[in-house]
Amino acid sequence: MRNPLTKRIPREIKNDLGKYIALFLFLILSIGFISGFLVAGDSMKSAFDNSFGKYNVEDGHFCLATEIDDKTKENVENLGVKLYKNFYKNEEIKNGHTLRLYRNRDDFNKISVFEGNLPENNGEIAIDRLYAENNEIKVGDKIKVADKDMTVSATVAFSDYTSLFKNNTDMMFDAKKFSVAVVTDSDFNKIADDNCIYCYSWIDNDKNLSDSKKNDLGDDVKEELAKTGMLTDFVKRADNQAIMFSGDDIGSDKTMMLTLLYVLIIVFGFIFAITSRDTVEQEASVIGTLRASGYTRGELTRHYLVVPTLVTFTAAVIGNILGYTAMKNVVMNMYYHSYSLPPYQTLWNGDAFILTTVIPCIIITLINLFVIAKALRLPPLQFLRHDFHMKKKKKAAKLPNFRFLTRFRLRIILQNIPSYIIMVFGIMFAGLLLFFGLALNPLLSNYKTEVVNNMICDYQYVLKAPVETSNDAAEKFCITTLYESNDEEISVYGIENGSEYLSKVNVPKKKNEVVASQGYLEKYSLKVGDRVTLKDKYGENKYTFKIVGSYYYPASLCVFMTNDNFNDVFDKDEGYFTGYFSNEKLKDIDDKYIATTITQKDLTTVTDQLDDSMGMSFTLLIGFSVLIYIILMYLLSKLVIEKNEQNISMLKILGYSNREASKLYNRATTVVTIGAILVSVPLIYYVFAGLYHYFMFEMKGWLPYVVSWYVFVEMAVIGIICYAIIYFILQKKINKIKLLSLIHISEPTRP
Numbered sequence: 001m002r003n004p005l006t007k008r009i010p011r012e013i014k015n016d017l018g019k020y021i022a023l024f025l026f027l028i029l030s031i032g033f034i035s036g037f038l039v040a041g042d043s044m045k046s047a048f049d050n051s052f053g054k055y056n057v058e059d060g061h062f063c064l065a066t067e068i069d070d071k072t073k074e075n076v077e078n079l080g081v082k083l084y085k086n087f088y089k090n091e092e093i094k095n096g097h098t099l100r101l102y103r104n105r106d107d108f109n110k111i112s113v114f115e116g117n118l119p120e121n122n123g124e125i126a127i128d129r130l131y132a133e134n135n136e137i138k139v140g141d142k143i144k145v146a147d148k149d150m151t152v153s154a155t156v157a158f159s160d161y162t163s164l165f166k167n168n169t170d171m172m173f174d175a176k177k178f179s180v181a182v183v184t185d186s187d188f189n190k191i192a193d194d195n196c197i198y199c200y201s202w203i204d205n206d207k208n209l210s211d212s213k214k215n216d217l218g219d220d221v222k223e224e225l226a227k228t229g230m231l232t233d234f235v236k237r238a239d240n241q242a243i244m245f246s247g248d249d250i251g252s253d254k255t256m257m258l259t260l261l262y263v264l265i266i267v268f269g270f271i272f273a274i275t276s277r278d279t280v281e282q283e284a285s286v287i288g289t290l291r292a293s294g295y296t297r298g299e300l301t302r303h304y305l306v307v308p309t310l311v312t313f314t315a316a317v318i319g320n321i322l323g324y325t326a327m328k329n330v331v332m333n334m335y336y337h338s339y340s341l342p343p344y345q346t347l348w349n350g351d352a353f354i355l356t357t358v359i360p361c362i363i364i365t366l367i368n369l370f371v372i373a374k375a376l377r378l379p380p381l382q383f384l385r386h387d388f389h390m391k392k393k394k395k396a397a398k399l400p401n402f403r404f405l406t407r408f409r410l411r412i413i414l415q416n417i418p419s420y421i422i423m424v425f426g427i428m429f430a431g432l433l434l435f436f437g438l439a440l441n442p443l444l445s446n447y448k449t450e451v452v453n454n455m456i457c458d459y460q461y462v463l464k465a466p467v468e469t470s471n472d473a474a475e476k477f478c479i480t481t482l483y484e485s486n487d488e489e490i491s492v493y494g495i496e497n498g499s500e501y502l503s504k505v506n507v508p509k510k511k512n513e514v515v516a517s518q519g520y521l522e523k524y525s526l527k528v529g530d531r532v533t534l535k536d537k538y539g540e541n542k543y544t545f546k547i548v549g550s551y552y553y554p555a556s557l558c559v560f561m562t563n564d565n566f567n568d569v570f571d572k573d574e575g576y577f578t579g580y581f582s583n584e585k586l587k588d589i590d591d592k593y594i595a596t597t598i599t600q601k602d603l604t605t606v607t608d609q610l611d612d613s614m615g616m617s618f619t620l621l622i623g624f625s626v627l628i629y630i631i632l633m634y635l636l637s638k639l640v641i642e643k644n645e646q647n648i649s650m651l652k653i654l655g656y657s658n659r660e661a662s663k664l665y666n667r668a669t670t671v672v673t674i675g676a677i678l679v680s681v682p683l684i685y686y687v688f689a690g691l692y693h694y695f696m697f698e699m700k701g702w703l704p705y706v707v708s709w710y711v712f713v714e715m716a717v718i719g720i721i722c723y724a725i726i727y728f729i730l731q732k733k734i735n736k737i738k739l740l741s742l743i744h745i746s747e748p749t750r751p
């Protein structure tokens with residue numbers, strides 16, 4: 001026989017339709033977005049990993065001062081690699097942008113076409129898709145290259161430039177002012193060879209080499225090329241940021257996103273539980289009768305578990321469908337707005353289904369099972385008497401001798417403490433997300449300002465070999481890169497005693513003593529007097545330094561020592577140097593000897609690119625946080641009103657107006673909500689500081705944690721505005737409570 005309690009389920013949902021719709025929609029959006037993130041991220045990661053074989057991506061490349069001779073080529077290929085000619089030419093175009101021109105590659109580092117066709121006729125050019133998007137260039141537009149108007153024939157993605165790094169030593173890729181491009185062989189040959197870079201890519205003959213053997217083979221190739229004395233650049237694939245940067249980032253936020261989802265699920269699990277518990281209290285007489293009629297606690301518990309489990313499961317299934325469709329596309333667009341990735345194919349992700357459907361259902365079911373089972377432990381007689389106390393009823397807390405209305409509101413707050421605790425927790429959580437969205441844009445802007453204000457000089461020249469300059473304003477320095485235990489790059493500078501450009505750095509004279517940048521100290525929780533051990537990336541050499549001072553240089557994680565100590569520590573000849581500090585452009589050094597030039601534009605590229613790549617994420621996060629604010633405040637404030645409907649109806653019978661009843665109940669909730677918002681704002685600052693340090697430690701580089709004062713004002717104002725909207729809705733709900741809806745009084749008969 002069908003369980004008669006089943007017939008009550010549609011009625012329970014209908015009675016709280018607004019509440020369940022809000023929970024249902026929010027669960028769909030939350031689960032849909034996380035599911036889409038997992039599906040898109042794993043599909044993108046799979047496409048990236050498979051691209052090495054699909055597009056025959058190089059295992060490394062090197063550049064020479066001239067074309068390679070036959071003997072050297074033979075010696076290198078005899079090591080077990082195949083060489084491919086991969087020459088390119090850098091051409092400046094309008095607005096200071098740079099195009100790196102290549103011939104088409106058919107057999108290695110293949111190119112995928114998004115729109116149009118690769119150049120077939122002279123005067124045609126294919127450019128990177130992301131660069132075209134950022135600069136609003138479309139197929140068919142004209143670009144002036146080397147004093148010649150060229151037609152954009154296609155937007156493409158280079159398999160060896162998934163991130164647009166102009167130089168491998170750059171701190172951040174630049175998809176706004178730099179692009180790789182393809183032209184015909186004829187057009188390539190017509191461009192002057194002055195800017196031609198004689199680059200060669202190699203691919204291992206053995207496709208199954210381990211990472212360590214690949215690294216050893218790369219070292220052998222480098223050693224052979226070094227004999228020529230013509231080597232100007234050498235990069236293994238594992239070190240190539242243009243290839244590997246995007247792959248390291250894709251899916252790296254999976255743990256954080258799942259944590260976000262499960263925190264949300266726990267919050268809404270307790271909202272479901274409070275709703276179910278209040279339903280149990282409202283239906284106490286019915287439950288007492290059913291228990292007295294023979295229904296067990298287990299049967300009633302299962303009955304009250306049906307609605308939250310059903311709503312969660314349905315929302316999770318629809319959310320997963322949404323994740324594989326619309327939400328997947330949202331995440332995909334975020335990736336494509338950051339990186340120059342090739343096309344990908346959506347893959348079925350069984351883990352995503354388990355993580356976003358099965359586990360949320362289990363969490364919500366367990367929370368509700370605990371709360372409902374505890375609420376149903378009372379004997380039938382207590383339900384019939386509406387006595388919900390497991391133990392002897394305690395006396396009501398004695399309140400101070402405040403005004404009647406104040407004491408009344410305090411009593412409302414005390415009677416609804418569980419709901420208010422969940423609300424405060426929800427406000428804290430939503431506030432944390434909102435703070436993240438609001439604070440990062442000003443944080444990036446502040447970092448950009450600090451970097452510009454604390455530049456060492458206008459031009460930092462890093463040389464491929466020591467070259468003298470006649471410019472007296474230039475000051476020599478040494479630089480090398482060592483690595484922390486987590487393989488993060490730490491720049492080691494050797495500077496002159498009494499440096500004009502770093503006059504505030506009191507460099508120590510003792511060997512192995514250094515001054516560290518403030519960012520390095522903050523990120524690794526170091527202090528003056530500590531010792532740090534840095535290592536070569538591939539070698540076994542380790543260097544221990546004592547930190548004897550700090551210097552505010554936000555552009556880099558670095559340490560400073562004297563030039564003499566640098567040459568002594570790293571076994572260099574006396575007078576050795578690797579670059580120049582200068583406030584003037586050095587015109588007497590040939591470009592072929594310059595590894596990289598660091599200017600203000602290069603130092604601010606990090607923030608510009610982060611702002612461009614993550615701007616959409618910040619906006620989505622702010623909107624998501626506001627939505628959480630509104631839904632949490634609405635659901636939990638609504639619970640307070642519903643729980644006290646009988647009391648509100650009694651107040652109206654006693655002559656209180658809707659406005660006066662609202663003053664008692666809504667203002668009690670207002671006090672808790674506004675108080676929670678105002679208290680949470682400074683508290684969130686410190687909570688986020690800890691989270692920020694954790695997340696930044698997992699990333700490369702360091703951005704000082706500085707929050708603008710107006711972020712706190714924005715948070716408070718947004719929270720209060722959200723509650724003002726809810727207050728208006730709750731006022732309408734109180735107005736709809738009828739005098740006789742819960743209190744039955746016989747109408748007097750007319751004489």
